[in-house]
Amino acid sequence: MGNDGDSVLQTFRDALIGLPLSHLWRGYGSAIFLEFGRLTPRTRRSGEAGNPTGELGLMIQWSWRIEDTVSILCGSWSQEHLWEPTFDLLRNKAVVELSVVGRLPEIVVALKESVYVSSFMTAEGDPQWSLFDRRGGTLRTLSVEEGRLKLDVDRSPLS
Template sequence: MSLAIFADALTGLPVSHVWRGHGSALFVEFGRLQSQTRRDGSSGAPQGAITLMIEWSWRIEGPGSILVGSWSDEFGWNKVFEKLLGANVVSAETFGLLPEIAISLSNGLRIVSFMTAEGQPQWSLISRLTPKGSLSVKEGRLYVEPLSS
């Protein structure tokens, strides 16, 4: 399975929620949101039809500059995250010898992974649509893991 199948499912979906995980982890939810309940009964972050997770080393690009990144002052993150909301996905592509991901939006912004430490790029596209599964990088290649039920 290739990125093209995931990119086709993602194209046209709006950014519906952006949230921060542990440290600088970035989660971007695309499409219709569904509420989540944690095992302890508390509310979790809502999930979209497709989720982009970038564990670290990411940036959000504008037409002429980097607006914010994982090493930026956290004070400015939310302001830029808000600019993503409602924009539709125009394209999703990988680049580099070790695949990094770039998602271009209808408002001219791009969400880009860019690993700067040893190991593998640390991103995943998690699809709850067709195709169901998680696309990430393993041993330098794109890898699809089926979603557990």
């Protein structure tokens, strides 16, 4: 990660620190979505209510784990009955740090009371996470491509 990646990460870090984890939901398979800050309701194409989106969000497609200071509480390969009680430990806690670790950038979100959510890719390719900033009507997405942090900016109106 070069200086550009550092400054982009810092921008996301500055926006995320202090925001609560307002909503956490499971996507397809073992994908998880963490929504931070003020929530905006979403409606699916079918007309049903969808999961709300936060001001900022984190998607970890697969291979993730949730830790405290001394152990892994659960992860994407854990028995699923452990997931929801562990998710409950995270909800409404404020973000205290955002970092990337490793030669290939894995994301780590530290929450109050020393709980952590980390991506932890275990298959070929890039780490499979994306961080979203939906503030100001512009979608900014930070992810990993070819082993480096990549920022995409979509200026089309968010719906």
